Amino acid sequence: MGNGIRSTFYAIVLYDEDPLHRHVIEYIRSCPLWLDYYVMICHDKDCVEPIRYSKSETELDVSEPTYHVKKRHYHVLLKLKCRTNLAPFLKMFVVKGQPVLQYALAVLNPFAYVTYMLHADFESLHDDKKFKYKMTDLVYSLRAEKLLDSQNGNFVQYFSDILDKLADGQDVWDIAKEATLSLSPASAQEYIGIIRQFQYLFVNRGGKLSLHNK
DSSP: OOTTTEEEEEEEEETTTTTHHHHHHHHTOOOOEEEEEEEEEEESEEOOOOBBBOEEEEOOEEEEOOEEOOOOEEEEEEEEEEEHHHHHHTTTTTEEEEESSSEEESEEEEEEEEHHTTSSSSHHHOOSSSSOOOOOOOOEEEEHHHHHHHHHHHHHHHHHHHHHHHHHHHOOOHHHHHHHHOOOOHHHHHHHHHHHHHHHHHHHTTTTOBOOOO
């Protein structure tokens, strides 16, 4: 990302094992004056398949893969009060003269990044190594919650409910049927509209609309 890009949204990754990163996590949670709000999630169930070599160390071992849990880390979405570019943003995270962050991502679509944090984006939903997190795993600052509610009405609540039920193994059609029985006609129409809008997220390789943790 070039320094010329100016944004109010940035995403960073912090590792729990790094003392400086833990310091930054607590700093963000304190909501410094330059920060409008944050959204944070701890990834402690992500898996990775190690590259394994044969005895000659020149050919890949094609035996059954073994997955290992990645190091515990946090994905953090930050909404700044003022638009800025990368260099000044990174300088906000200096501890005892030592820069903590080497990289950050300017985010154009904050909601799309939140779906990525949850592994609810299209690619992650179809990757068995990606654990499917729930909206309840997200940690918001209070201002973020109010902003999302005021901008999206019932959208955040309904989208969260759909993701959680899919993650629990429910079929999307049963979820839609339940909505028609438990919600008012107007609310049910809004709820089912969200399912239709994001159904491409839930289509697995077999064509069935569902989402399961592996």
